[in-house]
Amino acid sequence: MRQAMIISNPSSGKEEAQQYVSQVQAILESQQYQVMINETAGVGDATSYCLDACQGGCDLVISIGGDGTLHETINGMMDQKHRPRLGIVPLGTVNDFARALHLSLDPDEAIKQLGSEQVRKVDLGKINDRLFANVVAAGSLAEALSSVSSEDKSKLGSLAYLKEGLKDLVSSPANPLKIEYDGLTWEGESPLFLAALTNSVGGFEKLSPDAVVDDGLIHCFVIRNISVFNSLTLGTSLLFGHLKDHKDVDYFTARDIRVSCTESVHTNVDGEEGPALPIQISVLPQHIEVIVPQET
Numbered sequence: 344m345r346q347a348m349i350i351s352n353p354s355s356g357k358e359e360a361q362q363y364v365s366q367v368q369a370i371l372e373s374q375q376y377q378v379m380i381n382e383t384a385g386v387g388d389a390t391s392y393c394l395d396a397c398q399g400g401c402d403l404v405i406s407i408g409g410d411g412t413l414h415e416t417i418n419g420m421m422d423q424k425h426r427p428r429l430g431i432v433p434l435g436t437v438n439d440f441a442r443a444l445h446l447s448l449d450p451d452e453a454i455k456q457l458g459s460e461q462v463r464k465v466d467l468g469k470i471n472d473r474l475f476a477n478v479v480a481a482g483s484l485a486e487a488l489s490s491v492s493s494e495d496k497s498k499l500g501s502l503a504y505l506k507e508g509l510k511d512l513v514s515s516p517a518n519p520l521k522i523e524y525d526g527l528t529w530e531g532e533s534p535l536f537l538a539a540l541t542n543s544v545g546g547f548e549k550l551s552p553d554a555v556v557d558d559g560l561i562h563c564f565v566i567r568n569i570s571v572f573n574s575l576t577l578g579t580s581l582l583f584g585h586l587k588d589h590k591d592v593d594y595f596t597a598r599d600i601r602v603s604c605t606e607s608v609h610t611n612v613d614g615e616e617g618p619a620l621p622i623q624i625s626v627l628p629q630h631i632e633v634i635v636p637q638e639t
């Protein structure tokens with residue numbers, strides 16, 4: 344019999360995971376899976392459950408929660424030869440990875456989609472010794488975004504980021520970043536460097552419209568020092584997908600990146616606080632298989 348593990352985070356989003364677990368179990372059992380259910384109690388649990396699933400030869404892991412739960416889950420697959428197929432029930436406030444894969448953001452509908460026979464091979468990123476699914480942000484603005492309260496995130500979703508972002512863009516000091524990528528170097532002052540694997544960042548589905556989940560590329564945006572006026576046009580670019588064409592933004596794609604700074608600068612990884620610079624980022628092309636809705 345095939346084995347499936349459900350990893351659910353009761354604290355994600357509006358704290359609704361518990362009520363969906365039995366629905367997920369039912370759909371998996373109807374597909375002849377033997378189902379194990381694990382509820383997370385805190386930091387690192389989703390990683391160790393997923394590691395158990397890899398080492399136990401499990402066929403499928405379902406992550407019920409937000410991007411943070413997903414981030415911890417995929418980290419259980421780090422350096423593992425056997426990586427179970429992944430299914431996602433998005434219950435977070437932003438759900439960038441689910442957006443990028445065009446999964447339904449309605450939990451009932453997303454659970455039905457787990458019955459799909461279709462899978463997609465998806466890139467993951469590596470930052471130092473961790474994996475990421477969506478985005479690495481570095482710079483003073485990334486630090487400001489890490490401090491968006493979960494209350495604000497639940498209430499306002501991506502608008503909370505925009506509000507904080509625009510407010511802080513003006514006051515965030517630029518840092519002297521050195522970005523070495525695929526044999527080239529970008530050097531200059533910047534309050535924000537973004538390395539995105541998918542089109543959806545902070546709930547803005549058009550932030551990185553050229554990024555496709557399986558293109559084997561990291562899409563990089565470096566925001567240069569900008570004025571109050573330009574921060575408004577930058578906000579519009581975020582909403583309408585022209586960020587890479589903005590005159591205060593440098594854009595490039597890469598496969599291997601090193602970001603360093605002579606000052607102390609922190610990062611944000613998949614919406615959670617990440618390591619301080621320097622960081623080494625690379626892409627693991629089509630590293631995992633994710634269940635996606637059946638194409639009609």
Ligand SMILES: Nc1ncnc2c1ncn2[C@@H]1O[C@H](COP(=O)(O)OP(=O)(O)OP(=O)(O)O)[C@@H](O)[C@H]1O
Pocket residue numbers: 352353354355356357383384385386387388408409410411412413434435436437438493496614
């Ligand atoms: N039982 C628990 N109680 C509180 N926190 C938990 C529990 N289980 C896991 N966590 C923590 O919850 C965080 C992940 O939350 P997640 O991102 O899924 O939800 P969210 O913050 O509501 O969504 P989003 O990231 O989309 O904003 C991780 O830091 C994880 O360690």
